[in-house]
Amino acid sequence: MPVPTAARSDLQRPPAEVRFAExxxxxxxxxxxxxxxxxxLSLRAARSFVVGDERAGVSRKFVGNAAxxxxxxxxxAxxxxxxLVGEPGTAKxxxxxxxxxxxxxxxxxxxQGGAALS
Known part of the structure; x- marks a missing residue:
């Protein structure tokens, strides 16, 4: 039986739902x-989770365009x-x-995946 992701100790970093559970x-x-x-979550709450909401004590996690x-x-929805398409390293x-x-x-x-264009 596989060990749940949140309980594994060999991960570089825990997944977002563990890191930001609170x-x-x-x-x-x-x-x-x-x-x-x-x-x-509703669309509004999901947006707040990603781009942050100071009033709710939610940190900004993505610094790109909120739109x-x-x-x-x-x-x-x-x-x-x-x-999501873009150059490597753009937080996709x-x-x-x-x-x-x-x-x-x-x-x-x-x-996640990638494809090379020729």
């Missing part, structure tokens, strides 16, 4: 907004998929991990 709990407790089916985060969340994997933690509570289910 913030996610606060957001879930205070979240009165409508949640898309299967989501842990990008909003568009990504709105897209995921529909029946459409989302693909970090953003996908944070969104997955906010949406499903499990960031280890994110799909």
């Amino acid at each position: 913030e996610l709990a606060v957001l879930r407790e205070r979240d009165g907004g409508p949640r898309p089916p299967g989501w842990e 990008l985060v909003e568009r990504a969340l709105v897209t995921l 529909t029946d459409r998929g989302l693909m 994997s970090l953003l996908s991990e944070l969104i997955a933690a906010a949406v499903s509570g499990t960031s280890t289910l994110t799909v």
